[in-house]
Amino acid sequence: xxxxxxxxxxxxxxxxxxxxxxxxxxxxxxxxxxxxxxxxxxxxxxxxxxxxxxxxxxxxxxxxxxxxxxxxxxxxxxxxxxxxxxxxxxxxxxxxxxxxxxxxxxxxxxxxxxxxxxxxxxxxxxxxxxxxxxxxxxxxxxxxxxxxxxxxxxxxxxxxxxxxxxxxxxxxxxxxxxxxxxxxxxxxxxxxxxxxxxxxxxxxxxxxxxxxxxxxxxxxxxxxxxxxxxxxxxxxxxxxxxxxxxxxxxxxxxxxxxxxxxxxxxxxxxxxxxxxxxxxxxxxxxxxxxxxxxxxxxxxxxxxxxxxxxxxxxxxxxxxxxxxxxxxxxxxxxxxxxxxxxxxxxxxxxxxxxxxxxxxxxxxxxxxxxxxxxxxxxxxxxxxxxxxxxxxxxxxxxxxxxxxxxxxxx
Ligand SMILES: Cc1ncc(COP(=O)(O)O)c(C=O)c1O
Numbered sequence: 001x002x003x004x005x006x007x008x009x010x011x012x013x014x015x016x017x018x019x020x021x022x023x024x025x026x027x028x029x030x031x032x033x034x035x036x037x038x039x040x041x042x043x044x045x046x047x048x049x050x051x052x053x054x055x056x057x058x059x060x061x062x063x064x065x066x067x068x069x070x071x072x073x074x075x076x077x078x079x080x081x082x083x084x085x086x087x088x089x090x091x092x093x094x095x096x097x098x099x100x101x102x103x104x105x106x107x108x109x110x111x112x113x114x115x116x117x118x119x120x121x122x123x124x125x126x127x128x129x130x131x132x133x134x135x136x137x138x139x140x141x142x143x144x145x146x147x148x149x150x151x152x153x154x155x156x157x158x159x160x161x162x163x164x165x166x167x168x169x170x171x172x173x174x175x176x177x178x179x180x181x182x183x184x185x186x187x188x189x190x191x192x193x194x195x196x197x198x199x200x201x202x203x204x205x206x207x208x209x210x211x212x213x214x215x216x217x218x219x220x221x222x223x224x225x226x227x228x229x230x231x232x233x234x235x236x237x238x239x240x241x242x243x244x245x246x247x248x249x250x251x252x253x254x255x256x257x258x259x260x261x262x263x264x265x266x267x268x269x270x271x272x273x274x275x276x277x278x279x280x281x282x283x284x285x286x287x288x289x290x291x292x293x294x295x296x297x298x299x300x301x302x303x304x305x306x307x308x309x310x311x312x313x314x315x316x317x318x319x320x321x322x323x324x325x326x327x328x329x330x331x332x333x334x335x336x337x338x339x340x341x342x343x344x345x346x347x348x349x350x351x352x353x354x355x356x357x358x359x360x361x362x363x364x365x366x367x368x369x370x371x372x373x374x375x376x377x378x379x380x381x382x383x384x385x386x387x388x389x390x391x392x393x394x395x396x397x398x399x400x401x402x403x404x405x406x407x408x409x410x
Contacts, residue, residue, distance in 0.1 A: 017371075022049025025392045027376065035376045038400055040389050043204070043236055045267030047315055048389035054266045054311045061307035070098065070301040077306030084313050085273070088245050090254040095281040097274045097293070098301035102235035102261035103137025105272035106197070108295060109257045110141045112276060113195035113229045119283040119291050125194040129182075129223060132165040135205035136197060136233050145197050152205070164189070166219060168209060175215045182222055190226035195257075197231040200247040201349060204236040207383040208354035210347055213251040220253035229280070230255040235272075239263040239316060240325050240390065243350025256280060266312035271305035316390075324390050325351055331394060332386070335401040342409055343384075354385040366407050373403045 005016060018030040025048050026034045027041075040046055047054070061077060068075060082096040097112070099105050110128065117125040132149040136142040143153040144160040164185050167178040186193070200216055203209040220230050232255035237247035241263065244250055248258070257280070261272035284293050299305075315321055332353040336346040342362070343355040357363050363379035370377050377384055386400060 046263035057311035105259035265308035269305035
């Protein structure tokens with residue numbers, strides 16, 4: 001018997017670290033060693049590990065109703081969750097479709113966008129626009145949507161549907177060039193374009209690549225000229241990761257569809273949402289069964305996950321959480337400036353800090369050095385990022401920066 005781990009080259013990865021418990025920002029292994037989780041366990045444990053309030057919310061819900069089919073049935077935790085999210089999202093985003101993880105939230109968004117046009121009698125729109133290098137998940141549609149420029153999925157490129165990739169704007173000058181190329185593409189192909197899908201303000205898996213809100217706004221304005229739908233993938237950026245509840249809160253333009261997952265349950269249980277507008281919903285609302293959105297998963301809107309999400313949203317809005325988020329951002333800004341010259345391209349956005357090293361080998365060495373010193377990071381190529389749970393204290397974060405600074409490349 002052998003467990004086959006995700007996103008892992010089993011031959012070179014070495015042995016997996018066996019974790020037996022978690023508490024706040026720490027994970028504990030079976031040898032009694034503790035580690036600061038600086039990747040929030042693949043970006044989901046935004047409030048730290050084993051949060052007692054969330055654990056209790058799940059416990060209480062489990063005594064009452066653990067699961068129920070969600071087609072033609074509903075339940076309070078799902079309704080409560082959608083009501084609280086509705087108050088936080090732009091007003092037009094008012095129809096909530098549940099699924100289980102980020103990739104499925106993206107699949108739903110892509111299918112919804114296509115069927116919106118199909119149901120409206122327009123069957124020509126089957127091209128998606130993305131921002132080059134983006135990442136939207138590992139299912140076929142999500143891989144396709146990211147396009148061939150994404151390094152992760154080229155093995156499967158023969159299955160991909162057609163996309164157009166906007167150049168990633170490395171600087172202001174490039175922004176104008178990227179927009180010009182987009183304009184040209186749209187001028188020639190707009191009638192066949194279904195939707196833009198984009199990670200707002202920062203591309204996570206591509207290497208924590210930050211771009212401006214102005215660029216995001218401009219891109220959205222360009223596609224909107226042709227009635228193309230706009231999908232924001234806030235799976236990574238949502239729930240204060242970028243310093244505001246949603247990354248889109250820092251931009252003027254809002255999407256027709258937003259995808260939420262990862263931090264939504266504080267890392268306790270899988271859950272995702274694809275949220276959209278009345279304009280889209282009403283094209284599915286019909287006497288014709290075929291116009292319905294025929295998509296669902298067995299665990300859709302699991303009540304335990306919904307209860308965890310309700311509690312997570314509640315904690316996220318508490319003064320203490322918001323103050324801590326601001327403090328993380330402040331420490332990042334101050335400490336990045338002080339990092340030595342092993343590190344370049346220092347950048348931060350909200351609770352995310354990132355920097356690059358010369359090559360992936362050095363990044364791997366830093367990962368091993370930090371692990372030895374009780375800090376978990378997971379480099380993306382040459383990029384090292386620090387993405388703490390929001391409960392991290394100033395002292396704990398300063399310790400991480402001290403360890404990063406202490407690394408000597410030998
Ligand atoms: C922006 C973005 N979209 C989608 C996904 C896929 O989410 P999941 O891993 O939950 O399927 C990820 C995961 O890292 C992501 O960062």
